[in-house]
Amino acid sequence: MEETPHRRRAHTSTRDLERYAGLFAARTGVMRSSAMRDLMAVTARPEVISLAGGLPDTSTFPAGTFAAQMTRIAQESTAEALQYGPTEGFAETVDCILEVMGAEGMLPDPDDVIVTTGGQQAIDLVCKTVVDPGDVVICEAPTYPGAVPVFCSYQAETIQIDCDTEGMDVAELERVLGRLDEQGRRPKLIYSVPSFQNPAGVTMSLERRRRLVEIARQRELLVVEDNPYGLLRFGGEPLPPLYQLDGGDFVIYIGTFSKILSPGIRLGWAVAPPPVMEKIVLGKQASDLCTSTLTQHFVREYFGEGNWRAYIDSLVEIYRDRRDTMVEALREHFPAQASWTEPEGGLFIWATLPEYIDTGDLLAKALREDVAFVPGQAAFVDESRGRSSMRLNFSGVSDDEIREGVRRIGKAIAEQVELYGALTGEQEAVPEPEPAPAEESAADVLPFRKTGEGSA
């Protein structure tokens, strides 16, 4: 096919550029380009096995169902589905949201809910509502890579609290809050992904959830709970969301249909106390007036069929198998010095390598072998952190691709480990199973030790 001719506007002179540069708002100076942007451009090549994405598997969604629903929308509600809608979203969409939240034991007041353009917009709107330049925002270390540019664009001073296998270290959070107290400062919000965290794959324990909610209540601080993966649990007992424990006074809840239905429909939501919600609605009005009415109709039809839980169950089956495949491949192909999380749900595994390996550089090497992952630094505001970790996605790739992708990354790591041995005279890595790790309370902070190794 011939390329459609189109006009390209080129900057013709440096002066033009300087003219624009002079117009940029101060916040653009701290906006981060996504880390390793140019390397990631190469990951889009079709021959690359990408464990870098955050994609749910949409290939098993029944095409017949999709066609039938869209046809019904066209036949019965064309005019409405093509029209603007209320900023807060349709009441029918909110009903679907209440069903989803009910499945995790939450019962919000429908008036506290706003439908947003994906969960990402909800993060943006909450920050827009409460964060002034220089305000403190607290999040986990590592944190959701997509939240980092949001915090940066509102010029927040972001403090990251280490995670361990039980999620955010709440004791450390209290120490940080104490230090801030001494300076007469308090954070505007504490952002957390408590279940199957992106990128670390860890889940906050019940005890810490209770403590976090208690701290928020005592200190009257806002916790922002981002819960895209809560219903994607492969094993273990479900834990109550922070929102349920708190009752919705100091916890703002963010949910999304992206991981339980489709990210392409761009439907998420936020639940907040009325005074906060009022401002969020005004913010959304300024941003995009309303969320897509067409896809809200789709969700209404889809939930009307009553099979949405069964579809999630089918996703859980697929993802559990893929996680198992990835963990098995990691055990086989990653060196003994590497460690990784074994998530009970969600989409991601977080792997940590010996600290002399920079995963940004490793990515360049891996790309020569046509495999990609997300370097850990993307999950930190301070780019010097997370340098020896990586995020691996298992939900959007087939078992074969997972095995082959991990094998190739493992080979690249093995070469670096061997080289380090040759450079320093340190013992070369012998990939033998370690005995089960002994008690490690202090060392249990990220980087994680691998679990289950040697005991299976």
Place this chain on the structure above:
Amino acid sequence: MKVAVLKGGRSLERGVSLRSGARVEDALQRLGHEVQPIDAGGDLVKLLDGQRPDVAFVAMHGLGGEDGTVQELLEILGIPFTGPGVAACGRCMDKVLAKHELRDADVPTPDWFAFNQTAFRELGAADALGKLEERLGFPLVIKPSRGGSALGVKFAASWYEVPEALISAFSYDERVLLERFVEGRELAVGVLGGEPLPVVEAIPGDGDRYDFEARYEIGRTEFVCPAALGEDEAEAVRSAALGAWEALGCSGFSRVDLILGDDGPQVLEVNAIPGLTDTSLLPQAAEAAGMSFEQLVGKILELALEQAPV
């Protein structure tokens, strides 16, 4: 004229190359040429052979496009192309080879030693590292021999930082060089058909070193062109740049990167096909010489046709 613009490819600098290519295509269209954009992939030769352009504008950076590979194919196909030829591209891309050529031609370049992975893995080269301290001193710059855009370049302030930096550099190439760090001003001289363009100085913001992201983000690095240099200094810089251009056998256009330290200018590397993006240095230098981007592209094309074998 039918002009094929070769861009993209598989190199790590694919993103930069796509931006260079897009800008060149726009300029060529404004100049009234028939533009054939080609994202260089498995069908490159077939496409070129089918389209038979009058000339190919090579807007590719990094391995594959800047190292002589694509140039060799264009020679086989008998299609004239922009920028340096096969041999010059090969010399520029390999920093170790380039530094030997510069040294042989008495063009100043910082002292260095180079190693390949085999030396460490099989010949115990690690034991030689200790001897480098007296020869080069610290800090050291450690970089992959082939590669551009500062990818994999690390500074080592002491021995403790050397192994890690070596592993980073070896992620990009089988051979790395350890180079004496020269404190000084960062300069770039674009050379167009053997004539130097005004000198550009890159002044990194916030004490940052001139790194990969700073190079391609508006506002991260301040560029001054022409650089504020005394007459003698400017002459020494130009002469070092031209010396490097000649020593490596460049033609068409290229960019010479230098450091101006206490002992005068030292050539760090020559980019056979420098970036042509909005924030790239060569277009800025051309502009300072009163040449618009269209004029620059037109001139580069003209040089390609002049040097093409008849």
